[in-house]
Structures are given as C-alpha cells and as structure tokens.
Amino acid sequence: MQQFGVQFYQASLTAEDIDKLVRFEVLSYGESGQPAVRGGKSPSKVNWDLLERRIASSEKAYQRQIIRRKIDELVQYYEQCRQARDLPSIPGAVIISCDEKLSFEPAEPGAIVGRLKVPEREGILRAIDGQHRLLALHADIDNMRGHDFAVPAIIFDRLPEDHIVQMFVTINAKHTRLNASHLVSLSGRQLYRDESLAVAHDVVRALNDREDSPLHGEIKLLGVGRGRVAQAPLAQELKKLFAGDAFGGPRKSADFHDDAKKFFVNYFKQVAVVFGAAWGGRKYSIKSAAALRAFVRVSPDVVRRLDQEHVDRSDFRAIGRVIAPWGRRIGDQRFETEGAWKRSGTTVDSLARELKLALEYPEGAGV
Known part of the structure; x- marks a missing residue:
C-alpha cells in the first residue's frame, strides 16, 4: 500500500508469529525510573513473572509503562471470545515497524496481494500501536495454540525514528488520551539513537520551549500541540546539517x-x-x-x-x-x-x- 509516497504493508500474522517476532519495550527514566509494568499484583490468570521478563526497559524506547489491569482485562476478553466464538478478539490492525528492509513477492506480476517475507528472528518487529493487545496475546499464547488465529497488522519497514515516534504520539494522544509531555519533554538522546537527529530534536524543542525564542509555542512538537509549524521538516533540515x-x-x-x-x-x-x-x-x-x-x-x-x-x-x-x-x-x-x-x-x-x-x-x- 502507498500513501503520499510512503510504502507499507497490510498483513496477516499468526499468534505464533507475534509471539516470536515482536519485541516489547517501554520507556525507562534512568536508574531512578519507573518499573516497566504499572499496577499492584492481584489474583490474575496472567503469569506476570514470565511476562515481565519479556518486556525490556530502555531510555531509547518511547512506549509508556504497561498497565497491568489493562492486560488482565484483555486476557479475560480473549477468553470470552474463545468460548463464545461470536466476536473476534483483535479485529483492528496493530501497527508494527521493522528496522530492516522487507521483501514482498506478489501472487502474480503486478498484483498488490502476495507474500511478505519477514526474517524469522526473535524481536525483529516493534509495536507502534497495539502493544497491550499483543502482550495480552503473548500472555494467553498457550490457549491460542491449535486455533486458527490471525492478527491484522500494518507493517512499516525502515521508517525513520522520528517518524515512528511522531506516529506513536499522534495516535495515542488523540485516541488513548496519552499525555504527550512525557515524550516531548525528553531530550533527543533519550528518543533517538541517531546523534544528528537527537541534536536536531533538542534544537527544535529549544526554539519552541524557550520563552525568549521568537518561535516560542509556534512549533507542533511530535505532532502534538497548538503550534502551526510542524517539527519534522525543521528537524530533518537540521539533521542533514549535523550529519x-x-x-x-x-x-x-x-x-x-x-x-x-x-x-x-x-x-x-x-x-x-x-x-x-x-x-x-x-x-x-x-x-x-x-x-x-x-x-x-x-x-x-x-x-x-x-x-x-x-x-x-x-x-x-x-x-x-x-x-x-x-x-x-x-x-x-x-x-x-x-x-x-x-x-x-x-x-x-x-x-x-x-x-x-x-x-x-x-x-x-x-x-
């Protein structure tokens, strides 16, 4: 599929694909930071000790803490769907990115339907939107085995880091009431592995945040805010110079x-x-x-x-x-x-x- 020159794939992944290929990570704030999972332990069908070992914490991540209650509720919902067999448990597409180039084999010459080849390497895919749904699936994977279970997914390959972060903030700030300030307030080095992009982010943020800046409040950081100028074009221009x-x-x-x-x-x-x-x-x-x-x-x-x-x-x-x-x-x-x-x-x-x-x-x- 293409939109405004950006290519991506609409794919169907099995529960086993999700379990093996998708890595889960949340933002950490350094040594004094918060745990990866939020919420007290209570009687649950989820093996939290096992699940928490699957969730990595990183200062380079952008995802929020995992909400324990939300995972428990999703696992219960999946069980209800499995027993009732009258509703799909994940009807909406999750959004996933891959750092590597993926290859697509059309079913016939010129067709837009075919086979998407994803390297079968653990953790090669990363969730942009839908991490709680996929973690709940991982927690319930033993009950999924033997069932014909497909997860709809939108997959991007080699999407620039700043585009991934902006997409995550835009989706979550508008639909899940995420307070985007927890990302906007981070330094570029916490958000991006690319040094040039990190410095570019810090410059744009200074132009928007500093009260003595003539562009104070004029820039829409990470797609969020009242500013009229988008961050991405400025950051990309700066990145080219710093690189x-x-x-x-x-x-x-x-x-x-x-x-x-x-x-x-x-x-x-x-x-x-x-x-x-x-x-x-x-x-x-x-x-x-x-x-x-x-x-x-x-x-x-x-x-x-x-x-x-x-x-x-x-x-x-x-x-x-x-x-x-x-x-x-x-x-x-x-x-x-x-x-x-x-x-x-x-x-x-x-x-x-x-x-x-x-x-x-x-x-x-x-x-």
Whole structure:
C-alpha cells in the first residue's frame, strides 16, 4: 500500500508469529525510573513473572509503562471470545515497524496481494500501536495454540525514528488520551539513537520551549500541540546539517552540538529583528515551514562568517551584524504572502539561494 509516497504493508500474522517476532519495550527514566509494568499484583490468570521478563526497559524506547489491569482485562476478553466464538478478539490492525528492509513477492506480476517475507528472528518487529493487545496475546499464547488465529497488522519497514515516534504520539494522544509531555519533554538522546537527529530534536524543542525564542509555542512538537509549524521538516533540515560537516569539519561540528540550541535561538531572534514587520505581521509567510527551513539551510554560511570574525558562534550581536544585509537586500516585502512570496513561487531552494547571495554580496555587487 502507498500513501503520499510512503510504502507499507497490510498483513496477516499468526499468534505464533507475534509471539516470536515482536519485541516489547517501554520507556525507562534512568536508574531512578519507573518499573516497566504499572499496577499492584492481584489474583490474575496472567503469569506476570514470565511476562515481565519479556518486556525490556530502555531510555531509547518511547512506549509508556504497561498497565497491568489493562492486560488482565484483555486476557479475560480473549477468553470470552474463545468460548463464545461470536466476536473476534483483535479485529483492528496493530501497527508494527521493522528496522530492516522487507521483501514482498506478489501472487502474480503486478498484483498488490502476495507474500511478505519477514526474517524469522526473535524481536525483529516493534509495536507502534497495539502493544497491550499483543502482550495480552503473548500472555494467553498457550490457549491460542491449535486455533486458527490471525492478527491484522500494518507493517512499516525502515521508517525513520522520528517518524515512528511522531506516529506513536499522534495516535495515542488523540485516541488513548496519552499525555504527550512525557515524550516531548525528553531530550533527543533519550528518543533517538541517531546523534544528528537527537541534536536536531533538542534544537527544535529549544526554539519552541524557550520563552525568549521568537518561535516560542509556534512549533507542533511530535505532532502534538497548538503550534502551526510542524517539527519534522525543521528537524530533518537540521539533521542533514549535523550529519555532514556543514559547521566545519567533524571536530568543530561535534563541538557545535552542545552550543547549537543557543546559536539557533539567537539566530532566529536576529532574523525576527531584521525582518521585524514580517515577523510580527499576519500577512507574511516568514514563519512558514519553507521559510524557516531556508533560514536553517543557510545557517552554516552565517557560522562561517562568525568564524572569520573570530567571535563566539552564539554571540547575539555578532549574528545580527552578519545577517544585517538581509534587511537591505531582501526586506520584509519579500515575505508578503499575496505579494512577492506567491508571485515568485517561493521554495526552500529559491529562498535559500537569495539569502546566501545577500550574505556573499551585502552591498549588491556581482548581482
């Protein structure tokens, strides 16, 4: 199946497939953190000692604690369905991701129905939505053996980590009343294994959370919140810069990771000063995803000029001096939504080129 260029699979997995292939993990908060399972032990049909050994706790996970009562209720419901045989126990698809590329063999050339090949390795699949349902199935697996039992599943392969986390938060915040703050408040290194993506998340979060940031409250973090700007495009733009040597060689780039939050907050504060009318106006597109991505894309050019002046990269006044030509060369009118913005068909690439050119030729020479 495809949606907006994203490919995924709608599959049928047996109870034995789920039991073997799916790994279960919950978010831990370090040594003083919470247990993987929440709720006191009471008489139950679930072998909790066995089940808890199947649930891993990790600072890299994003799932909430497992709710003991919910598992008990689901196991009881599965038993009722098995005895009554008039209702399916898992009629809705669970959502699963796989870190590896999966292969699909169509039933015939060009068909969208066929066989999905999943490596038969323990724990290769990870639940995005439906972890409680699958854990209850695992707890009740002995009663499932011998029955023709299929679990509908949506499976993604090699989905980027930030997309997985955002999908999890969006689904659970809207449908299970998850307080997304337990994820939004985490540092990037707790959410993502990729160092560049982790730093990008921390920068975007600083831009949204810090009260002195001109983008305070304007960004929808992990798909949640009142902000108008989505986190994902900004984070991906930043990730590309941090993953390369955009900020000057591996060592300089690594050192810059620690100061990146301060730099980008001060950088956008000066952007808001240079384009004051546009930043504070309602009829401008300066806070659109395209414009913000363009400002991020030219930030290495700004940093190079700061290095040439031998000043601290996060120096507020120095940043203002470097980007001052934008006010003269580009101006607020460039961002009028119904004016130059639409008339020129502005894209991230086109605006980034204009911004770079204005830095290179501050007085207009060579244009």
